[in-house]
Amino acid sequence: MSIADNLLKYKNELxxxxxxxxxxxKNHPAEAILTAYNAGQRVFGExxxxxxxxxxxxxxxxxxxxxxxxxxxxxxxxxxPFIKLIESVDSLKLLKEIDKQAAKNNRVIDCxxxxxxxxxxxxxxxGFDEAIELLRxxxxxxxxxxxxxxxxGIATNTALDxxxxxxxxxxxxxxxxxxxxxxxxxxxxxxxxxxxxxxxxIAVEQGSTIVRIGSNxxxxxxxxxxxxxxxN
Numbered sequence: 001m002s003i004a005d006n007l008l009k010y011k012n013e014l015x016x017x018x019x020x021x022x023x024x025x026k027n028h029p030a031e032a033i034l035t036a037y038n039a040g041q042r043v044f045g046e047x048x049x050x051x052x053x054x055x056x057x058x059x060x061x062x063x064x065x066x067x068x069x070x071x072x073x074x075x076x077x078x079x080x081p082f083i084k085l086i087e088s089v090d091s092l093k094l095l096k097e098i099d100k101q102a103a104k105n106n107r108v109i110d111c112x113x114x115x116x117x118x119x120x121x122x123x124x125x126x127g128f129d130e131a132i133e134l135l136r137x138x139x140x141x142x143x144x145x146x147x148x149x150x151x152x153g154i155a156t157n158t159a160l161d162x163x164x165x166x167x168x169x170x171x172x173x174x175x176x177x178x179x180x181x182x183x184x185x186x187x188x189x190x191x192x193x194x195x196x197x198x199x200x201x202i203a204v205e206q207g208s209t210i211v212r213i214g215s216n217x218x219x220x221x222x223x224x225x226x227x228x229x230x231x232n
Contacts, residue, residue: 003032004039006217011040014211017204022066022193024214026051030058032218037063045087045212049075056082068152068193068212070124073097080105087112087152087193087210090124092134095146102145109145112152112193115174117167119156128174135182148183150191150209151175155199164199168206175207 001009007023014021022045025033033044037060046052047069056065064084071086073094079086080101089095089111102109113134116125126134134140135148153171155164175192183189193210195203200211 003035003218007036007039007041010213010217014200014204019204019208020210022068022210022212023217024068024196024212025055025218026069026214028214028218030055033059033063036217043084045214049078052083053078076101077104080107080109083109085110085112085149088114088124089148090114090126092137092139095134095143096139099143099146107145108147110147110149110188112150112191113148115151115153115171117153117155117171119158119163119167123154125153131174131178132181135178147188149188150193151178152193152210154196155194155203157198161199161202164202165206168194168199168203168208172207 010021020043021041022043023036023041024045026045026047033055042062043064043066045066045068046055049067049071052065052067056063065082066085066087067079067083068087070090071088071094076097086098086109089098095111098109098111113131114125115131116123116127151171151174153167155167158164171194172192179189191209192207193212194208195211197213197216200213203211
């Protein structure tokens with residue numbers, strides 16, 4: 001099946017469920033993204049800052065870019081002018097830098113707090129207590145150019161559907177608690193980004209509003225090494 005066919009299969013399924021599809025385009029060329037764009041997709045996710053920056057300059061300007069990979073504070077300045085959503089905020093330090101760079105660009109940047117839900121040490125994210133501590137901190141209340149609109153989590157890479165379901169359930173419970181405690185009056189706090197190609201159906205069942213699907217749309221990735229302007 002073609003990129004367009006693959007895409008439409010997921011879009012039709014997810015649109016009917018009211019769930020946003022992020023087409024994960026990392027390690028795929030701009031031409032492949034344009035094919036998906038021409039088939040109606042507008043939301044694309046990248047893991048690496050420089051890869052996103054290069055593609056953003058080549059592609060239609062109405063694309064909604066999501067940064068879904070681990071983000072270093074010194075890279076925020078490169079995406080601050082255009083990024084739509086940073087899904088992977090995992091520290092107050094990073095959030096403060098996003099706020100600083102957003103202010104320089106006269107923007108408010110939407111962010112998700114990435115929560116550690118997997119039984120894997122290689123995953124990033126805030127612990128449940130750390131997320132609440134961040135939101136309670138005095139420093140957080142001073143940030144004017146970032147807006148927390150929800151949570152993101154990546155489940156354990158396992159074939160055990162029961163474990164995946166339990167991890168997504170935990171994230172939904174945390175989301176509900178944080179919504180009630182910190183964002184009760186803010187309609188913008190409504191997103192739960194969880195679910196990828198192998199587990200998106202379980203995620204949707206557990207309340208996901210955003211899913212991230214890549215290789216099942218674009219096919220096998222071509223690995224390329226990207227360097228930022230500062231050599232990293």
